Amino acid sequence: MTGIAAKQRRVAHRASQRGTEESPLAKWALITIALAFCFVFLLLPLANVFAQALTQGWGYYCKSLVEPDSLAAIRLTLTVAAISVPLNVLFGLAAAWAIAKFQFRGKTILITLIDLPFSVSPVVAGLMLVVLFGLQGFFGKWLDAHDIKIIFAVPGIVLATVFITFPFVARELIPVMQATGTEQEQAALTLGANGWQTFWHVTLPSVKWGLIYGIILCNARAMGEFGAVSVVSRHIAGHTETMPLRVQALYEGTTASSAAAAFALASLLATLALFTLGIKTFLEWKQERAERSIVGRVDG
Amino acid sequence: MAQKKFNVLPGFGLTMGFTLFYLSAIVLIPFAALVIRTLELSWADFWRLATTDRALAAYRLTFGASLIAAAANAVFGTLLAWVLVRYEFPGRRFIDAMVDFPFALPTAVAGLTLANLFAANGWLGKYLVPLGIKGAFPPLGVVIALTFVGLPFVVRTLQPVLQNLEREVEEAAATLGAGRLRTFTTIIAPSLLPAVLTGLALAFARAIGEYGSIVFISGNLPFKTEIAPYLIVIRLDEYDTTGAIALAMVLLACSFLLLGAINLLEQWASRFQSSS
Numbered sequence: 220m221t222g223i224a225a226k227q228r229r230v231a232h233r234a235s236q237r238g239t240e241e242s243p244l245a246k247w248a249l250i251t252i253a254l255a256f257c258f259v260f261l262l263l264p265l266a267n268v269f270a271q272a273l274t275q276g277w278g279y280y281c282k283s284l285v286e287p288d289s290l291a292a293i294r295l296t297l298t299v300a301a302i303s304v305p306l307n308v309l310f311g312l313a314a315a316w317a318i319a320k321f322q323f324r325g326k327t328i329l330i331t332l333i334d335l336p337f338s339v340s341p342v343v344a345g346l347m348l349v350v351l352f353g354l355q356g357f358f359g360k361w362l363d364a365h366d367i368k369i370i371f372a373v374p375g376i377v378l379a380t381v382f383i384t385f386p387f388v389a390r391e392l393i394p395v396m397q398a399t400g401t402e403q404e405q406a407a408l409t410l411g412a413n414g415w416q417t418f419w420h421v422t423l424p425s426v427k428w429g430l431i432y433g434i435i436l437c438n439a440r441a442m443g444e445f446g447a448v449s450v451v452s453r454h455i456a457g458h459t460e461t462m463p464l465r466v467q468a469l470y471e472g473t474t475a476s477s478a479a480a481a482f483a484l485a486s487l488l489a490t491l492a493l494f495t496l497g498i499k500t501f502l503e504w505k506q507e508r509a510e511r512s513i514v515g516r517v518d519g
Numbered sequence: 520m521a522q523k524k525f526n527v528l529p530g531f532g533l534t535m536g537f538t539l540f541y542l543s544a545i546v547l548i549p550f551a552a553l554v555i556r557t558l559e560l561s562w563a564d565f566w567r568l569a570t571t572d573r574a575l576a577a578y579r580l581t582f583g584a585s586l587i588a589a590a591a592n593a594v595f596g597t598l599l600a601w602v603l604v605r606y607e608f609p610g611r612r613f614i615d616a617m618v619d620f621p622f623a624l625p626t627a628v629a630g631l632t633l634a635n636l637f638a639a640n641g642w643l644g645k646y647l648v649p650l651g652i653k654g655a656f657p658p659l660g661v662v663i664a665l666t667f668v669g670l671p672f673v674v675r676t677l678q679p680v681l682q683n684l685e686r687e688v689e690e691a692a693a694t695l696g697a698g699r700l701r702t703f704t705t706i707i708a709p710s711l712l713p714a715v716l717t718g719l720a721l722a723f724a725r726a727i728g729e730y731g732s733i734v735f736i737s738g739n740l741p742f743k744t745e746i747a748p749y750l751i752v753i754r755l756d757e758y759d760t761t762g763a764i765a766l767a768m769v770l771l772a773c774s775f776l777l778l779g780a781i782n783l784l785e786q787w788a789s790r791f792q793s794s795s
Binding site: 240241242245246249250252253254256257259260261262263264265267268271306309310312313314316317318320321323329332333335336338339340341342343344346347348349350351353355356357378381382385401404405408413414417418439442443444445446449450462463464466467470478481482485488489491492493495496499500 | 550552627636749755
């Protein structure tokens, strides 16, 4: 029965679309152009990273990754991400709670200010930190007198990364928290839960997926940031070189094997990007399925 | 405001306080520092530093290449969004997911692989360089890199609009005897225009600040192949912070103008949505 009904629906659907669809020729021409564009601009650059990384063979690939300066760059990138991502998660949760659960004047301005780092060129972001903490900067003399190094040192790299990845978690969380409303939290509070319990057991589970999405985006950006970090780092191999900076240094080395080493390190970053996309696609698929099951229940 | 009276949720003071503190420490204070240093300059000095011949050449390359890249994205992005929303074909979901790849890929890696791809011995350069198409060097290389980083914007802005487009209107047009092309140009295209322009502006805004992918492609010759963000870095390397600040303010001003334009475009686009 259902099979026949579905078939009838399909036939009717097809008939209703007559005259509202391009001719097959135009359709396949458009698909071909789109696929060719994706092939040249998305797939080839991606495949090229891995192909170039392996030009000198697997042995060289592995060796170039554990070479001390590259290893130090990987370690620094992981450290910087391990500091900046949790900071921005904490901020994202606080900002989303305040913005999504309460009404107050100036909310739009606050949201605009949170988005500000998106519209600042990474190089300009780095420059702001130089103006603040550099030797000629506002705090330069004081920092120098107390022998604290921020610019051209790891703290500057962390600050630059935090600035660039600042909006990611908050941006993902605010709409999700707004959508869930406040009824569930109010119910929990009425039943005697305290604020933390409510947040931990009611709010956090309901925004779980949005939070995870925000974290992986923030992390991908933190590990891959180049412009801002490049301005505040002195590019000293083994000390203030993150993975992207190390990629550039290796690329500027003249030997062919140095280029392969640059691509080897780049292949790790490309893998991170693919991993990020994989999680994103999985979360979207999950959400789509959840929505469909709700619609299905309403229909039934 | 009325809702606040009945809101029993705790933690507003704590979360709001932390939000404002963190926002100030990370974003507002560095921002204010840059603005204060700019205000310390006299207008004549600022103008002189921001409009040196070398700076003007850098703006020309940055804005010119960004505009061409954004326009290319408007064309191909619209096509790609259309194909992804309207047609079924093998690999559709994969391509749909891959559209975000330029967002996720560190810009340094993008620059590295594009420079290699279009170099004389690269996979594409092998065929293109003998034809005189030098995609690993400015200005073409800059356009290619900026097209890559701006790719997701038009597609992602347009996709929801295309999905919400009412097919009934197209059916009505077809019933009234309009050909497919006429339906597209008179019915579909006008309702897509605001979203395409929004995506274009977003891609353009992203492109003018881009640095990471360009350093691998740009030859960085003064007057010829230097983009504005690169010139800022050079000024900093010369310890000419003031010169860097002047250039940065020009870029920031452009970003904010674009941000305003994008907001207006989005309002226009949403009016379009509700009226249709």
